[in-house]
Amino acid sequence: MASNTSTDNRESHNESACEAMAFQVLNQLSEMYESLGIDKTAADFKPDIIDQLVAAEADPNDIEDGFADRDVSNLDMMHLSCAYALGALASLAEANRENSWLGIAHAQYWMGVAFGIGFMKAFRKQALSERGSAGGLARSAKFEPLRQHARKLASEGNYNSRLHAAMKLEKEVIAEAKRLEIEVKSETLYRRIYDWLKGMTFKRHQGKKN
Secondary structure: OHHHHHHHHHHHHHHHHHHHHHHHHHHHHHHHHHOOOOOOOHHHHHHHHHHHHHHHOOOHHHHHHHHHHOOOOHHHHHHHHHHHHHHHHHHHHOOOHHHHHHHHHHHHHHHHHHHOHHHHOOHHHHHHHHHHOHHHHHHHHHHHHHHHHHHHHHHHOOOOOHHHHHHHHHHHHHHHHHHHOOOOOHHHHHHHHHHHOOOOOOOOOOOOOO
16 A cells, blocks of 8 residues: 555656646747747747647647758747647646656757757756745635636536646636736746646547537
């Protein structure tokens, strides 16, 4: 029994670390997006890149295969890194830990190729310590009404995965935040919602056949 508990704890820790690293890659890519000099901000990265990849259910392997036929820009490599990070989260939701860690490795590699390894230094340490701060506890209490609202909406909806639900519920949570006069950062809200939905079960559904 003790051995099983220890194994479960290790697996839970590994999943949390993998999840934190995936979101740190996405955050770093957002900052890099602003630095490209194309009149974009970090907040633009989600609607411009993340949302488009999620909507298209983009396969990073297909994106990478396409690199063989053309010149590849830094932005192309950022697209690929983002696709691998999103794929890692999707694999984690399906309890495919090996594939999720492979996705993180590829996401880190392509982010490094795009703008240099220096953009990634210490992000894992920051991610794992983020929730341990005293300020984090205060924020948790502040956002508790929104967390409950998001979980209620998620339980009533039909979503393929936790990430899918987080993306789709973003506008409704923002509306509730305005109603309750709770200040939230819209550019990172999807990540917060994703955290709030932890522990909930989402199943892929199939449309009805005619």
